Amino acid sequence: MGDWKTITVPVLSSDSKNIFQYTSERKRSPTSMNSQVLRLPLPSSKNMHSFFSAFCTEENIEQSISYIDRELTTLGFPSIYAESKGKELNLISIINCINELLALQHKNLRAQEEVEMQHLKLGSDMDHLQNCYAKLKEQLELSKREIVGLQERDRQLQSKNRNLHQLLKNEKDEVQKLQNIISSRATQYNHDMKRKEREYNKLKDRLRQLVMNKKDKKIAMEVLNYVGRADGKRGAWRTDKTEARNEEEMYKVLLSDYEQRQKQLLVENAELKKVLQQMKKEIISLLPPQKQKPKERSEDGLVLSDLEEDIGELNKENMWELSCETVREQLTNSIRKQWRMLKNHVEKLDNQVSRGHSGAWNEKDVISREDHELETEKLELEIQQCKEMIKTQQQLLQQQLTCDDETTLLLQDCYLLEERERLQEEWRLFQEQKKNFEKERRSFTEAAIRLGLERKAFEEDRGMWLKQQFLSMTADCKHSENVTTPSAFLRSSDQDNWLVKSTSQQRKPPSVLNGSVSAEPCQTSQYITHNSVESKKIAGDSMPNLWVESDDKEETGECTKSWEDSGVGTLLCRNLHMEQLP
Amino acid sequence: MYKRGIVQVWSLEQPDWHCKIDEGSAGLVASCWSPDGRHILNTTEFHCSLSLCQLRITVWSLCTKSVSYIKYPKACQQGVVFTKDGRYMAVAERRDCKDFISIFVCSNWQLLRHFDTETQDLFGIEWAPNGCVLAAWDSCLEYKLLLYSLDGRLLSSYRAYEWPLGIKSVAWSPSSQFLAIGSFDEKVRILNHVTWKKITEFEHPATIASKKTIVYKEVEKSPSVETERLSFPPTKALASSLFSTQSKYEISQVPVSLQYIKPVADRANPKVGVGMLAFSADNCFLATKNDSIPNAVWVWDIRRLKLLVVLEQLCPIQGFQWDPRQPRLALCTGTSRVFLWSPAGCVAVQVPGEGDFQIVSLSWHSSGDSMVLLSKDNCCVCYLEREEVK
Numbered sequence: 001m002g003d004w005k006t007i008t009v010p011v012l013s014s015d016s017k018n019i020f021q022y023t024s025e026r027k028r029s030p031t032s033m034n035s036q037v038l039r040l041p042l043p044s045s046k047n048m049h050s051f052f053s054a055f056c057t058e059e060n061i062e063q064s065i066s067y068i069d070r071e072l073t074t075l076g077f078p079s080i081y082a083e084s085k086g087k088e089l090n091l092i093s094i095i096n097c098i099n100e101l102l103a104l105q106h107k108n109l110r111a112q113e114e115v116e117m118q119h120l121k122l123g124s125d126m127d128h129l130q131n132c133y134a135k136l137k138e139q140l141e142l143s144k145r146e147i148v149g150l151q152e153r154d155r156q157l158q159s160k161n162r163n164l165h166q167l168l169k170n171e172k173d174e175v176q177k178l179q180n181i182i183s184s185r186a187t188q189y190n191h192d193m194k195r196k197e198r199e200y201n202k203l204k205d206r207l208r209q210l211v212m213n214k215k216d217k218k219i220a221m222e223v224l225n226y227v228g229r230a231d232g233k234r235g236a237w238r239t240d241k242t243e244a245r246n247e248e249e250m251y252k253v254l255l256s257d258y259e260q261r262q263k264q265l266l267v268e269n270a271e272l273k274k275v276l277q278q279m280k281k282e283i284i285s286l287l288p289p290q291k292q293k294p295k296e297r298s299e300d301g302l303v304l305s306d307l308e309e310d311i312g313e314l315n316k317e318n319m320w321e322l323s324c325e326t327v328r329e330q331l332t333n334s335i336r337k338q339w340r341m342l343k344n345h346v347e348k349l350d351n352q353v354s355r356g357h358s359g360a361w362n363e364k365d366v367i368s369r370e371d372h373e374l375e376t377e378k379l380e381l382e383i384q385q386c387k388e389m390i391k392t393q394q395q396l397l398q399q400q401l402t403c404d405d406e407t408t409l410l411l412q413d414c415y416l417l418e419e420r421e422r423l424q425e426e427w428r429l430f431q432e433q434k435k436n437f438e439k440e441r442r443s444f445t446e447a448a449i450r451l452g453l454e455r456k457a458f459e460e461d462r463g464m465w466l467k468q469q470f471l472s473m474t475a476d477c478k479h480s481e482n483v484t485t486p487s488a489f490l491r492s493s494d495q496d497n498w499l500v501k502s503t504s505q506q507r508k509p510p511s512v513l514n515g516s517v518s519a520e521p522c523q524t525s526q527y528i529t530h531n532s533v534e535s536k537k538i539a540g541d542s543m544p545n546l547w548v549e550s551d552d553k554e555e556t557g558e559c560t561k562s563w564e565d566s567g568v569g570t571l572l573c574r575n576l577h578m579e580q581l582p
Numbered sequence: 583m584y585k586r587g588i589v590q591v592w593s594l595e596q597p598d599w600h601c602k603i604d605e606g607s608a609g610l611v612a613s614c615w616s617p618d619g620r621h622i623l624n625t626t627e628f629h630c631s632l633s634l635c636q637l638r639i640t641v642w643s644l645c646t647k648s649v650s651y652i653k654y655p656k657a658c659q660q661g662v663v664f665t666k667d668g669r670y671m672a673v674a675e676r677r678d679c680k681d682f683i684s685i686f687v688c689s690n691w692q693l694l695r696h697f698d699t700e701t702q703d704l705f706g707i708e709w710a711p712n713g714c715v716l717a718a719w720d721s722c723l724e725y726k727l728l729l730y731s732l733d734g735r736l737l738s739s740y741r742a743y744e745w746p747l748g749i750k751s752v753a754w755s756p757s758s759q760f761l762a763i764g765s766f767d768e769k770v771r772i773l774n775h776v777t778w779k780k781i782t783e784f785e786h787p788a789t790i791a792s793k794k795t796i797v798y799k800e801v802e803k804s805p806s807v808e809t810e811r812l813s814f815p816p817t818k819a820l821a822s823s824l825f826s827t828q829s830k831y832e833i834s835q836v837p838v839s840l841q842y843i844k845p846v847a848d849r850a851n852p853k854v855g856v857g858m859l860a861f862s863a864d865n866c867f868l869a870t871k872n873d874s875i876p877n878a879v880w881v882w883d884i885r886r887l888k889l890l891v892v893l894e895q896l897c898p899i900q901g902f903q904w905d906p907r908q909p910r911l912a913l914c915t916g917t918s919r920v921f922l923w924s925p926a927g928c929v930a931v932q933v934p935g936e937g938d939f940q941i942v943s944l945s946w947h948s949s950g951d952s953m954v955l956l957s958k959d960n961c962c963v964c965y966l967e968r969e970e971v972k
Contacts, residue, residue, distance in 0.1 A: 198678075246690075249669075250694055250732055
């Protein structure tokens with residue numbers, strides 16, 4: 001770039017409040033023009049015009065243009081000349097350059113704003129940090145002072161502690177000293193005591209010697225009656241043998257005592273071992289069963305197999321009643337192991353309970369707290385419902401039992417009415433049936449009467465025909481159908497007789513018949529049956545059977561006729577006879 | 583008759599048999615029977631020109647005309663003790679300011695063992711009821727108890743503490759399982775026979791706070807006199823009943839504070855510590871008396887090692903003894919009443935009689951049906967009705 005010189009510019013016309021700042025000198029570039037140009041800072045808005053007029057005047061247009069062109073090219077913009085060395089200006093490029101310069105200006109302004117913003121921010125941050133710093137310094141001061149105070153207290157307490165320790169040590173030393181004093185005095189006293197005892201013995205002896213009477217030396221005993229020894233034996237001389245025997249007896253006594261004690265201890269030992277074994281078994285049974293995760297299962301399995309081995313061993317050994325060290329140790333160790341396992345198990349359970357663990361455990365025995373609570377809620381609801389039901393039922397019962405008299409009467413009346421209506425209906429039905437039955441009976445009786453009449457007529461005809469036949473037959477031949485005809489004749493005669501009898505019966509007044517209805521029909525029926533039996537006996541042909549049936553029919557017709565007045569009660573008999581009809 | 587040096591013996595079965603032993607002016611110190619009832623052991627002061635003056639035990643035999651001598655016995659509280667079966671006798675001796683124990687065979691009075699003890703001043707010895715262990719203890723200046731086997735070996739020694747006053751009384755349990763030691767610090771320590779180590783100690787405080795202890799208190803009741811029945815001159819029975827007071831037991835509510843007598847500090851042989859100990863015959867109870875609470879008897883349950891009952895009397899206890907057959911304790915307080923305690927309850931029994939009969943000591947018969955009550959000049963035999971067990 002070219003150098004710049006600070007050149008004073010002649011005072012501009014009009015506004016002379018321009019402040020021109022000459023900033024720097026620049027070297028002219030070799031290609032620079034000889035014209036002197038100024039570089040001026042951005043002027044204030046007032047002096048825009050003057051500034052603009054200051055740079056380019058009518059005299060130096062070309063120079064300024066060339067200057068501008070040079071500047072622009074150095075800044076990287078395209079030349080404003082149309083051609084490289086011509087004087088015609090390329091307007092388009094000028095406008096472009098202006099636009100770009102404006103854009104550049106905007107960018108620079110923005111950059112400047114940003115920088116100012118940052119500057120402000122940093123300033124405020126700095127203020128903030130300075131405040132914090134001041135506060136922290138204050139706090140630091142305070143805590144330092146506190147520390148000093150606490151240290152002071154700590155020192156005081158420690159010194160007190162040391163004093164107390166010292167006192168304690170002093171007391172202990174004193175106690176020790178006193179004890180030493182006591183022990184030394186005790187030994188001194190003992191020594192003195194012994195000395196005095198010896199002196200005393202000596203003195204006593206001398207005194208006795210002085211005072212003693214020689215006569216009293218003889219001490220004798222006379223025994224008038226000897227008392228027998230307690231065990232009845234005689235006294236024995238004192239010899240070595242007796243001494244040895246004494247020793248022997250003494251040792252025997254001691255040995256027997258020891259043996260007794262040992263027996264007691266053995267018994268106790270055995271009992272304790274038994275108790276331990278039982279305890280071990282119970283502990284094993286208390287431990288959780290084997291249905292758990294495979295890891296634990298394997299562990300339990302191993303342990304249990306060990307246990308089983310142990311149990312087996314110990315059982316065997318107890319049977320032999322060994323009491324050696326190893327067995328004892330084994331037993332105690334196994335019990336300790338089991339106890340530890342049980343303890344762990346119990347601790348685990350405690351933890352579970354405290355944590356309220358749920359979900360992951362699939363153990364049947366373990367119910368999570370939530371499930372448990374749900375169940376309890378459900379159960380409570382059920383209980384409430386049941387209680388309500390019971391209450392309502394009780395209320396209903398009470399209503400039934402203890403309602404007002406009116407209502408009870410009403411209720412009872414209702415029930416009675418219901419029943420009455422029912423019974424009435426049934427009565428109606430019954431009456432209808434009765435009427436129907438009556439009708440039927442009447443029709444049947446009429447039919448029976450007609451039948452009877454027809455039969456009568458038929459019999460008469462038959463009788464006539466038979467007579468004629470007989471007459472003809474006897475006239476013609478004598479041997480054929482002898483058997484049947486006379487019987488038939490006999491029967492017909494019988495029937496005639498019977499018919500006569502029944503008609504005679506009919507003539508009796510009906511009232512009399514009423515009373516004796518039951519008896520006479522029976523008799524007649526008996527008679528009829530007897531008759532039929534007889535007739536059956538007489539002839540085994542179908543013909544007499546027919547007659548028998550017809551006899552029955554007739555009879556029934558007559559019977560029913562006579563029974564009509566007796567009423568409903570004899571319906572049954574009628575029914576029986578009805579059955580006989582085909 | 584100690585002063586005159588004469589011992590007189592009578593026979594209970596043959597009233598005209600009589601024996602008199604004259605020791606002369608030798609000075610009779612003590613006399614006792616041997617367990618077989620045929621020998622009398624007199625402890626006399628013996629002297630001869632050559633030897634120093636000391637004591638000698640003369641064993642007079644009533645069946646043979648033989649006399650045996652035992653030299654240097656010690657005149658202590660319990661210097662001569664016999665085993666329960668009467669086979670062996672232990673004598674405490676002191677020679678040249680050293681203590682020894684000699685064990686003799688009672689059948690022929692032969693010396694079996696002789697050994698020294700590590701005591702300063704042997705105060706007492708006692709055989710265990712099984713006859714195999716001998717307990718020896720030092721004087722109250724030193725707490726030391728030594729246990730020797732029958733053949734003279736030292737089995738164990740026990741020392742609870744060093745300087746304060748030591749053992750006051752010792753008692754074996756009838757099964758020889760326990761040894762109770764009562765000491766001047768108002769405690770009883772119980773040793774077991776297997777390890778000879780302390781298993782527990784019983785304290786005797788002046789205030790009883792435990793709820794499980796029953797405290798029986800003797801309460802005096804003057805009988806109510808119906809003035810209408812008074813007659814003149816008053817009959818004997820009436821007179822005695824008027825002026826004699828009856829007493830009965832009442833149960834005091836826990837906590838109870840007993841009458842504590844503070845011992846005088848600067849006198850010798852202070853009235854403090856457990857001075858009386860006795861085990862019951864069935865090994866279940868131990869009766870103790872703390873001399874600083876002289877009106878109370880403490881009964882401990884040995885099976886549970888706990889204080890069971892405290893009997894508080896109106897006067898200081900003179901003595902107590904267990905029934906040899908049942909767990910029944912009889913005690914006397916110097917009044918004319920004897921008191922009985924058993925686990926079923928306790929009762930105060932008035933000795934009928936004119937005037938005061940102040941019971942100083944009592945002794946049960948070996949059958950447990952009767953006991954002898956002794957006062958200063960008189961003695962009275964008390965019969966107990968036995969309940970028939972169906």
